[in-house]
Amino acid sequence: MAFVALPAPLGAAPAGPGARPASRSRASDAPVASRTLPRLAIGHALLIVLAVFSIFPVYWMFVTAFRAPEDALSQNPFVWPLDFENIAYVWNTIPIGTMIANTFGMSLVLAVAQLFVAVLAAYAFAMWEFRGKKILFLLFIGSWLVPFQVTMIPNYVLVSQLGLLNTIAGVVVPNLCSAFAVLLMRQHMQSFPRDLIDASHMDGRSSWGTLWTVVLPNLKPALAALGIMLFISAWNEYLWPTLILQQSDALIQVGIRSFLGQEGNNWGAVMAASGLACIPIFLIYIVLQRYVVDAFIRSGLK
Amino acid sequence: MFVPVAMGAGTREATAPGAPHVLARRRRVRWSSFTPFLYLLPAVALLVVWVYAPLVQTFGLSFVDWNLIPTSPKTFVGFDNYATVLTLPELQQAVGNTVLYILAFMLFSLVLPVVIALLSRGIQGKAKTFYQALIFVPFLITPVATSAVWRWLFDENGGAIPRIAATLGWDLGNVFRDPALVMGAVIVIVGWQLLGFGVLVVSAGLAGISPDYGAAASLDGASARQIVWRITLPLLSPSLVFLALMTILLSAQWTYPIIDILTQGGPGGASTNIYYLLYQFGFRNFDAGLSAAAGVLFFLAFGLVAMLFVEISERLSFHDN
Structure with a gap:
C-alpha cells in the first residue's frame, strides 16, 4: 500500500483547470454519446441539483445569520437589507474574535510544524538507502491504521502528566507528526531530479544545505498545497480539542459547541457564530480554490 | 541488496x-x-510517543480495571474486560450501527459519485470548474458549523426540512429524538459532506483514463453500456477502492462530531457508533479498561479489513500501467 497522487483532477494547478481536458474531449474523449446535447443537458441538470444540495445549507446558515433576530423563523430565501444584529450579539456574548485568532494560530503552528517534521523525514526516505528503511517506512503507513480513539486514553493521560490539559499546546503537541504528510512529501521528493542533488553535493553543500537551497525551493507548489490541507484539517479537528479543552473555550470548535448549548434555539445567533467559524476557511478557499481541491483530491491512496 | x-x-x-x-x-x-536517522528522528520519536507507545499502553489497559484517576490503582483483571465488552448490548448496537453507517455512506461516497461523474463527464472547462468549486464546499465546513446548521434545518419549530415535509403531509417531528429517523438524519448530514468529495475523486479518476480505450472498443462495436462496465469501471478501480477504504476506515471518525453534538448517541443508543462508544466508556463512564478492550478489538478488526483492501487493490493495480 502506498500513497500516490491520483491522476490530476483539474489539470496541473498552475496550468489552469479545464484547458487540457476540454481540448482533449472535443477530439476523442468518450466516443459514445456523451457529447450529444441531451447528454450534456442531463449532466448539467445533475450537477446543478448537486451544487444546490451542497450549497443550500451553507447559504441558509448565512441567510439566517443576516436576518433581523425577530425574523429568525422567516422562510424567505432572500434577505435584504442585511442585519448585523446577530453578529453583534455573538461578538458581544462570546470572545469569538479571540477564538478565531487562537484557532488560526493553532492551525498555522500545527501545519508549519507538521510540514517541517514531514519534510525532514521524507528527505531521509527519498535520498538515502539505510538499514531498517522498510520497517521505519511501515511505521508511518501503519500509524494510519491506528484510529485516534484507540490511543486517546493514554494520550490524554500523557498530556495531563505534562500539565497541558486545557491548553492549546496540549492540542498541538500530540499531532506534530502527520504520517500522511510524510508519505505525501516522500512521493514528491522521490520524483525530484537526482542530478540537481548530485550537483549541489559536488558544490560542497551539506545535505542540510541541499535540502533548504535546492530541494525545498523547487517543491514550493507541493509544500503550499500540503500546507493548506494540513491547516484546514487542523482547523476542522474536533475530537481532540474537545477532550483537552474541557474547561476552556479557547478554540472555535469548543467555544461554538458551548455556545450551541447555551443559546439553544436562538438560531440567528447560532448561525452567526457558525458562519464566523467558517469564514477563514472560506477566504482561503476563495483565494486558493484550485490548490485546495487539488491537494485534497490528489492525495489519494491506491 | x-x-x-x-x-x-x-x-x-x-x-x-x-x-x-x-x-x-x-x-x-x-x-x-547516520544522517538519515537524524532527519527521521523527530517524526519517528513523535510517532512512537503519541501513536505506538499509546497503542501498547491501550493493550495493557485492556487487562486492568481503572477509572482514569492517576492516584487510583489499576487492578489486573485478565480477560474480564473483553468478556464484558463482547456481551454488552451497547457494543452490539454500536457495531451494527457502524456497519449500517458504512453501507449507507458507500451510497454517498461511491455509488452516487460514480453515477454523477459518468453522466456528467461531457461537461468540461469553466462549467466543470464552477460546479466542482461548489460541490466541494461541504467537505470544508467545520464540524460544529455543520452540526449547527443541520440542527437548524431539521428543527421541528421552523426548520426548513420539517416545513417542506409538512407541505407533503409528513409530520417529521424532532428527528434527533426519533429512534426511527435519527440515523437517517446523521447519514444525510455526513453524506452531504462526502458526496462532493466522492464526485471529485471519481471525476479525477475518469480524467486520467485515456479515451483511446473507449474509442477502440467503440470501433470494435462495443455498446456504451459495455464500455462503462468492461473498460471504464475496471480502469477506475483504484479510485473506487480508495473511496471504499476511506469510507470504511474513516466514516466512524466523520460521524463522531455530528453524533457528539446532535444526538449524544441517542435516543437509546439508536445513533451511536463504535468511536462514540469508546469515548463514552472512557470519558463518561471513566472505565478505561473497557474502552481499551473495545478499542483493541476495533483496531484488530479495522486492520484486517484494511489488509483485505490492500490485497484487493494490489490485484487490481495491474490495469493501465
Missing part, C-alpha cells in the same frame, strides 16, 4: 543506488551513514 552490507558501512553507502553522497569525501560518507 544484502551483499554490500557485509562489505562494511562505507562501501555500502558508495554502492547503494541513489545515495546522494556517493561522491563525498571520506568524512562525509561516514557522516551520511
Whole structure:
C-alpha cells in the first residue's frame, strides 16, 4: 500500500483547470454519446441539483445569520437589507474574535510544524538507502491504521502528566507528526531530479544545505498545497480539542459547541457564530480554490 | 541488496543506488551513514510517543480495571474486560450501527459519485470548474458549523426540512429524538459532506483514463453500456477502492462530531457508533479498561479489513500501467 497522487483532477494547478481536458474531449474523449446535447443537458441538470444540495445549507446558515433576530423563523430565501444584529450579539456574548485568532494560530503552528517534521523525514526516505528503511517506512503507513480513539486514553493521560490539559499546546503537541504528510512529501521528493542533488553535493553543500537551497525551493507548489490541507484539517479537528479543552473555550470548535448549548434555539445567533467559524476557511478557499481541491483530491491512496 | 552490507558501512553507502553522497569525501560518507536517522528522528520519536507507545499502553489497559484517576490503582483483571465488552448490548448496537453507517455512506461516497461523474463527464472547462468549486464546499465546513446548521434545518419549530415535509403531509417531528429517523438524519448530514468529495475523486479518476480505450472498443462495436462496465469501471478501480477504504476506515471518525453534538448517541443508543462508544466508556463512564478492550478489538478488526483492501487493490493495480 502506498500513497500516490491520483491522476490530476483539474489539470496541473498552475496550468489552469479545464484547458487540457476540454481540448482533449472535443477530439476523442468518450466516443459514445456523451457529447450529444441531451447528454450534456442531463449532466448539467445533475450537477446543478448537486451544487444546490451542497450549497443550500451553507447559504441558509448565512441567510439566517443576516436576518433581523425577530425574523429568525422567516422562510424567505432572500434577505435584504442585511442585519448585523446577530453578529453583534455573538461578538458581544462570546470572545469569538479571540477564538478565531487562537484557532488560526493553532492551525498555522500545527501545519508549519507538521510540514517541517514531514519534510525532514521524507528527505531521509527519498535520498538515502539505510538499514531498517522498510520497517521505519511501515511505521508511518501503519500509524494510519491506528484510529485516534484507540490511543486517546493514554494520550490524554500523557498530556495531563505534562500539565497541558486545557491548553492549546496540549492540542498541538500530540499531532506534530502527520504520517500522511510524510508519505505525501516522500512521493514528491522521490520524483525530484537526482542530478540537481548530485550537483549541489559536488558544490560542497551539506545535505542540510541541499535540502533548504535546492530541494525545498523547487517543491514550493507541493509544500503550499500540503500546507493548506494540513491547516484546514487542523482547523476542522474536533475530537481532540474537545477532550483537552474541557474547561476552556479557547478554540472555535469548543467555544461554538458551548455556545450551541447555551443559546439553544436562538438560531440567528447560532448561525452567526457558525458562519464566523467558517469564514477563514472560506477566504482561503476563495483565494486558493484550485490548490485546495487539488491537494485534497490528489492525495489519494491506491 | 544484502551483499554490500557485509562489505562494511562505507562501501555500502558508495554502492547503494541513489545515495546522494556517493561522491563525498571520506568524512562525509561516514557522516551520511547516520544522517538519515537524524532527519527521521523527530517524526519517528513523535510517532512512537503519541501513536505506538499509546497503542501498547491501550493493550495493557485492556487487562486492568481503572477509572482514569492517576492516584487510583489499576487492578489486573485478565480477560474480564473483553468478556464484558463482547456481551454488552451497547457494543452490539454500536457495531451494527457502524456497519449500517458504512453501507449507507458507500451510497454517498461511491455509488452516487460514480453515477454523477459518468453522466456528467461531457461537461468540461469553466462549467466543470464552477460546479466542482461548489460541490466541494461541504467537505470544508467545520464540524460544529455543520452540526449547527443541520440542527437548524431539521428543527421541528421552523426548520426548513420539517416545513417542506409538512407541505407533503409528513409530520417529521424532532428527528434527533426519533429512534426511527435519527440515523437517517446523521447519514444525510455526513453524506452531504462526502458526496462532493466522492464526485471529485471519481471525476479525477475518469480524467486520467485515456479515451483511446473507449474509442477502440467503440470501433470494435462495443455498446456504451459495455464500455462503462468492461473498460471504464475496471480502469477506475483504484479510485473506487480508495473511496471504499476511506469510507470504511474513516466514516466512524466523520460521524463522531455530528453524533457528539446532535444526538449524544441517542435516543437509546439508536445513533451511536463504535468511536462514540469508546469515548463514552472512557470519558463518561471513566472505565478505561473497557474502552481499551473495545478499542483493541476495533483496531484488530479495522486492520484486517484494511489488509483485505490492500490485497484487493494490489490485484487490481495491474490495469493501465
